[in-house]
Amino acid sequence: MTSEFALIARHFTRPGRSAILGIGDDAALLAPTAGMQLAVSVDALVAGRHFLPSVAPERLGHKALAVNLSDLAAMGAVPRWALLAITLPAADEAWLAGFTRGFFRLAEQHRVELVGGDTTRGPLNIGITVLGEVEAGRALRRDGARPGDDIWVSGQLGGAALGLRHARGELSLAGADAAACRDRLDLPEPRLALGRLLGDGLAHAAIDVSDGLLADLGHILDRSGVGATVDYSAVPLEPALAGNPGLIAACALHGGDDYELCFTAPPGQAGAVCAAGARAGVPVTRIGRITAEPGLRLQDAAGRAVTVPCGGYDHFGDDGEG
Numbered sequence: 437m438t439s440e441f442a443l444i445a446r447h448f449t450r451p452g453r454s455a456i457l458g459i460g461d462d463a464a465l466l467a468p469t470a471g472m473q474l475a476v477s478v479d480a481l482v483a484g485r486h487f488l489p490s491v492a493p494e495r496l497g498h499k500a501l502a503v504n505l506s507d508l509a510a511m512g513a514v515p516r517w518a519l520l521a522i523t524l525p526a527a528d529e530a531w532l533a534g535f536t537r538g539f540f541r542l543a544e545q546h547r548v549e550l551v552g553g554d555t556t557r558g559p560l561n562i563g564i565t566v567l568g569e570v571e572a573g574r575a576l577r578r579d580g581a582r583p584g585d586d587i588w589v590s591g592q593l594g595g596a597a598l599g600l601r602h603a604r605g606e607l608s609l610a611g612a613d614a615a616a617c618r619d620r621l622d623l624p625e626p627r628l629a630l631g632r633l634l635g636d637g638l639a640h641a642a643i644d645v646s647d648g649l650l651a652d653l654g655h656i657l658d659r660s661g662v663g664a665t666v667d668y669s670a671v672p673l674e675p676a677l678a679g680n681p682g683l684i685a686a687c688a689l690h691g692g693d694d695y696e697l698c699f700t701a702p703p704g705q706a707g708a709v710c711a712a713g714a715r716a717g718v719p720v721t722r723i724g725r726i727t728a729e730p731g732l733r734l735q736d737a738a739g740r741a742v743t744v745p746c747g748g749y750d751h752f753g754d755d756g757e758g
């Protein structure tokens with residue numbers, strides 16, 4: 437029988453980088469860089485709710501960290517440290533080796549150090565806390581959008597929701613589309629480089645798209661006390677949606693899990709925003725405009741109102757089971 441401490445030593449402990457004290461004591465000791473504020477976020481992933489129980493552990497390790505780093509990207513912060521609270525049904529060494537391979541590959545790519553956590557037995561559940569740093573006053577908040585701002589989104593939307601439908605057997609995508617959408621679902625890339633560049637005086641507000649574009653943009657509007665018009669035809673779509681036009685609204689407007697950034701910036705910054713996207717290696721697309729009038733209005737390219745069924749994921753809403 438493998439002890440909890442052997443598991444921690446074997447799977448979670450890596451040579452330290454910048455923590456004063458990492459894994460092994462009652463608490464980690466961290467020293468933030470002078471002049472920086474800490475950006476701290478936690479996200480839990482529950483089997484059957486946030487991921488399919490059949491997902492490969494290596495992919496799950498990536499996704500669990502990626503969704504947390506995405507929150508730091510949306511704040512314009514640089515990630516530094518992470519804490520991992522994991523509940524496992526059994527001490528499955530092969531599963532843990534896979535999980536940590538995915539976790540640490542992404543952690544190393546972004547120079548994130550795992551400095552502590554908790555390991556217990558129970559139904560599979562993964563809670564990760566991430567800590568990042570951002571210059572005082574420079575964080576990208578949800579409450580900074582102003583009337584007249586352009587609304588932008590990075591990457592393409594709808595792939596993760598389409599991949600989930602495919603994985604559940606609700607539709608069948610052709611080979612390359614199936615693989616691309618499954619990767620969008622399992623292997624999101626946190627847009628950290630873009631978030632950093634946007635925080636350099638370009639964007640007024642930002643959020644990561646985890647619950648669906650319209651729901652998440654709605655959070656910016658609520659927090660900023662503004663409204664928006666969105667050009668439905670401008671929303672950048674996962675290529676596989678071309679073959680499933682009936683799913684565009686459900687997957688690209690209401691589908692979650694894409695982890696792209698939605699942000700607002702003054703029109704005068706449009707060139708700089710495109711340059712930031714090019715530098716960060718991710719396309720950025722202007723999809724609408726912030727208005728003083730509250731509410732979210734969808735339009736077609738000719739400015740005519742478009743209505744789509746409402747949605748967006750809410751764990752305690754009608755579509756969640758609670």
Ligand code: ADP
Nearest residue numbers: 444448459460461462520522551552553554555
């Ligand atoms: P305590 O009893 O003080 O909570 P634990 O025995 O739970 O300590 O953990 C021992 C050390 O291992 C602590 O430093 C803790 O942060 C670390 N640790 C435990 N589980 C994990 C994990 N899943 N990932 C990273 N560090 C962990």
Ligand code: MG
Nearest residue numbers: 553554555556
């Ligand atoms: Mg503990």
